[in-house]
Amino acid sequence: MLEITPLHYSLLSAALFMIGVIGVLVRRNVIIIFMSIELILNAVNINLVALSDQLQDLAGQVFVVFVIAVAAAEAAVGLGIIIAFYRNKETVNIDEIQIMRW
């Protein structure tokens, strides 16, 4: 229990991931949903870094860099969409974004 193994990191990661998922499922504010997604990505990163350290392989860290890059891109585009949407509909409530309804 006192020795910190990758298991611990994985569990931490899983927990954080689940928090993010729940955020995505539960919240209606799109911005907060996006933030939850960032949490999910972070959870993944924790896992990657921990295993990278464990396996003595830099690939994990490299991927973290890429994940961060993708996250940045996602945030930029996503927030752009939100702004554009907000400008038209005056809302960021995800329940009102439902034009794909049947």
Next chain:
Amino acid sequence: MSNAADTPSLLSLILFTPLAGALVLLFVGSRQVDLIRWIANATAALGFLVSLPLWFLYDSTNPDWQFVEQMEWIPSIGAQYFLGVDGFSVLLILLTTMMGVIAVLSSWNAIQTRVKEYYIFLLMLQTGMIGAFVALDFLLFFLFWEVMLVPMYFLIGIWGSDNRLYSAIKFFLFTLVGSVIMLLGILAVYFYHQDVTGVYTFDITQFHELNIPYDLQWWIFLAFFLGFAVKVPMFPFHTWLPDAHTDAPTAGSVILAAVLLKMGTYGFIRFSLPILPEATQAFVPAVVLLSIIGIVYGALVAMAQRDWKRLVAYSSVSHMGMVMLGMFALTPVGITGSIVQQLNHGISTGALFLLVGVVYERRHTRMIAEYGGLSKIMPVYAAIFLIMTMSSIGLPTLNGFIGEVLILQGIFVVSKTWAFFAASGIVLGAAYMLWLYQRTMFGTVDNPKNENLPDVSLREFATFAPLLLLAVWIGLYPKPFLDRLETSVDKVMMRVNADYTPRFAVAAEGDADATEGAIAVVESAAGPIRGGAR
């Protein structure tokens, strides 16, 4: 292949110069019409200039393929980017590049709509035609063969006259059907080659050494025949030609007559004859019969025409019948004559179409009855027309005669009956051409619209000048042309006739007394039979 070392990628250069010009044109605004015209003309001229070295560097004593370029293209099926030339293709390439210059130049005023697209298509067509002549890979050949179709289709379909869509579609479908069947033939050779050697290749030089069993040859010949005969065009596959010619813009007709039709005959001599020698011999009577029918039939139908361009188009059918006849004489004289006649046909019929184009540009009609008495109004035009008429009907000292006499002599030694009927074409040829000349040039100027037609301009004259020059050159001194054909003709002859002793072999054998022989040639040029070929 020593010259290949000096000029490593001459053929590619020739091949892609027009295409490069077309690419440049893509980036020019379509409103800058003059700039487009200048670029197109410059490209065509450049294309001709880069092809000129072929004339000088081609070694007419060397029976090998020259200026060879070989690279992998689609390795998985054995297709290569394989270029090379022999005597046939050298002359035809030069004809192509020269006619390219002339066609582009002749379009200066004739084309006023979609100028940019027009020139791009024309230049693309140019690359397609050159490509078909230089390709030594069957698949590559086929590619270029098909590439030619598309620009021509658009040239007729967009810039043509009255019935252009009908003609364009007819041309396209007709040729396409032919080429699809030809493709089957190509694949048959391809798979047979693989069967025998285990190698997948489209290499024509390999195919030339292949001995295909007779039965298979027969079928492949039939497939090739349909593909090429449509293009030539031989009776009874000719009906697309008058329509296409009539409705195409002038430059299109010129290219069509001067170069595109040669694709068919070139196909025969490059593929059918050497790859399928036994079948060729078996088909001689049939092909000769169709050729003779074509000669007489084309001439007679030409006589009945009221449309100037259509008349020239039917005369093409007659002339191309002559070309096919010479080729299928399967004698060196006949084949040589056939190639020379191809050049001649390119020169004279090309010029005749240009001539129609000149008056069409002024009067916008092709009806012969609309003209008359032009000699008085356009004397220079009449003179050029006269010379080209004479060239077309084979007057000695002009080019047409050399071709006809070689072809007829070549066929005569094979069968007197064939020659007897084929030679009647010279009478009929004179009849319809002279009648045309009389109806358009002679008489009084009945039509007031014709009274103020300007004579040929300097630019128009520039399109005729090289053709006139060549007509006289080939007529008076065809030796440079015939020399370049020597080894290539012999190579084909060796394939179709196992007993044939090629001249280059004789030359190599008798190297010691070569100088002696040369002197003898000069001295006793009129002596009795001399052993040109022992």
Next chain:
Amino acid sequence: MDLIWLIPLLPGLGAALNGLLGIRYFSKQTAGLVAVSTMAVAFVLSVIAFAGLLGLPEEERYHEVTVASWIPPIPLETANGIGSFEVPWAFVLDPLSGMMLLVVTGIGLLIHVYSVGYIDHEPRGGVARFFCYLNLFCFFMLILVLGSSFLVMFVGWEGVGLCSYLLIGYWYRKQSASDAGKKAFIVNRIGDWGFILGIFLVFFTFGTLDFRSVAEAAAGMPVEVGFGVLSLICLFLFIGATGKSAQIPLYVWLPDAMEGPTPVSALIHAATMVTAGVYMVCRNAVLFAHAPMVMEAVAWIGVLTAFMAATIGLVQTDIKRVLAYSTVSQLGYMFLATGVGAFAAGAFHLMTHAFFKALLFLGSGSVIHGMNEEQDMRRMGGLKPYMPTTFWTMAIGAVAIAGIPPLAGFFSKDEILYRTFLHSQVLWGIGALTAVMTAFYMFRLINMTFLGRYRGPEWGQPAGGEAAHGAGSHGDGGHDDGGHGHAWHGPHESPRTMTVPLMVLAVGAVFAGFIGVPAALGGSNVIEHFLEPSFTAFGAFHPAEEAHHLSHTAELGLMALSVLLAAGAILFAYRNYVRQPAAADEMARTFAGPHRVLTNKYYVDELYGATVVRGTMEGANGLWTVDQRVVDGAVNGTGWTTIFSSWVSHVLDKYVVDGLVNFVAWVCAEASYVFRRAQTGLIQNYAFATLLGVFAFVTWYLLAR
């Protein structure tokens, strides 16, 4: 002599100069000067070359010059194994071509000089064009004459045909002129078709096209009894000759060719080009001598042509047409000579004929010129006082052609008749009858034109009468605008440039015969001995001697007979056309039927028109219809079939195949009403579903392990 290739080249150069520069830049004088001077130099060179030839020993009088390669050797099988098809640009000077050379350049020069005067009424460009054509003609004619092989000769052969076409159609705005030109060319082409086939057969048989090699090879072959390959060659060649030399059945173009300017008729259609056929037959004398059957045919065709043309000539009223038929007739004579083996006599007659026929044509040109383009003899008469030089020179020509000694025609014609007599009395009979008719119609021409009463149109006095002249129907309006701008002041003598050549030719017509005085008259027949080597391949061939000879007395008797007959015909003509002008009409009425047939030239043109021309045109139109309906119809039919079947497919596709597809789609659509409720459009619902999936997966993972 090595420079003989310059002789044709000079007129060629003149033609190029006049053609390229002259039409635009030269004045009339310059154009004429260029043409005349090149011909003059060519003539001088010819004389020098001829002198050189005379200087050689008899058996070496064959000088061949190869200028350049034309068709390089290409192997080709022949009857004797593999040969080599090769034709160089080579020219040859031997007695035969030497004689022709002098005739062509000499008479050509005179006619050029004459033309300077004749063509003066044409506009400037027209003059240069005329001289360009005329020079070009001489160029090709000289190539024809000098060519050392069949193919080079053929070059000239076709080339003169072209020039003939151009010159006949010189007044191209006149429909009849351009028709005549076309007719000449096409009829000639029919002959050429035979000629070229003959050439091919020569190559196939001998493996070479060189005249001398062929002759030498043929000399070694036996004379054919039946119809062998040599006979076939000769037949083909003779077809060529009938075209060019206007023999039955291809003579129809020559009378029409008179549409051309008169100097052209003189040079091309009397003196030189039309004799090319005779020349060609003489060139191949050795070949023909080996084909007796063809020789017989040649003789018969010759004599029949001579007879037929002479009969037509009897009733023609157009002065040039009379001469044209006379030419056809005389050419028939030459073929008769060659047909009976008297090649030298044929060639001799060719030469004398060139003199007097050119003279007659030029004379008639002078008359026409003086009569303001009037050609109908019925509107002439009594012109002698107005144009004395023309009258006297033409009279000499007529006497010469009629065969009155000691003028040129007598010697050559009697030589032919004598040799014919030796061969066959029937041929001789027809030939003699023709000679009588010749004398008759020539003097009919002279009498109608120069003697008797003037019947022509009135001419305007300097003060008035312009209107009367303007209404006159003279000429055919074939002239260019620059023609007769000035009023016509009555018949007048022609200018010097025209009369001087007439006089020179008259001298020739008188004296040319003396080089062929037969032995019976104490001469030695120089020309025959001179030409002999050309007909025997320089001794390689020994023609069979005629079986029987007539004594000199008998020969003299024949001569006297023909002279008497000719004199009688002349007197008869004088009676009919000068003394009692009504007598001619009387005769025409008496023999109305034959007269009509003759006036209409035996309806041969109509016959050809109805059969050959009409047949070809109908055939052409018919084939065109076939082409449109059947051949193209098949193509279009294929197209329509394709379109129709595609329409059927379309219907099938739309209602059957597509129906099935649409049915499936309809089923799906109906079913989807049930399921589409799930599409809430809310992302979180979807995410929840995803999470459910993860739950299911992980649960399954745990349980399955």
Next chain:
Amino acid sequence: MAEALLFYTLAALILGLGVMVVSARSAVHSVLFLVVNFLLVAVLYVTLNAEFVAVIQVLVYAGGIVVLYLFVVMLVNLKKAPERFSDPRRLARSGLLLGGVVLALIVVVVSSSLRAGMASEGTLSGFGTPFTSGNTEQLGWVLYTSYLIPFELASMLLLVAMIGAIVLAKRHLGD
């Protein structure tokens, strides 16, 4: 021992802050919690010998991305749309429940599989490039050699995203 203490502290804080991010009423608060969360994760990286990633985490995530969020939150007036959890169409409760269940399951799976892996092989280390702390240079080396093309592609991605964001956020195209 100290290591374990540090880990547990950090883990607790990270998870706690995560919960705060998700559950905060105000989006501004959410963002602020998020920043702190990221910083703590960066600290965690440092303990895992990943200094470079940690720095990136601070600079890019905490410094860049989150500021972006903050801007957007400011731009979008939040007061207008108070959230209600009582919407019948929402799956808030069931989502929460399901999330918890799945988490539990994952914990079971992960811990058991990792345990099993370690039991069989002892340690998972032993392949890849061994590295020590202060490995930025090595990371750069790997990034610019083996991963050069993905790296370049990532830069392209960022460029595209940047342009995309500008286009999207622009008021009217063509202004």
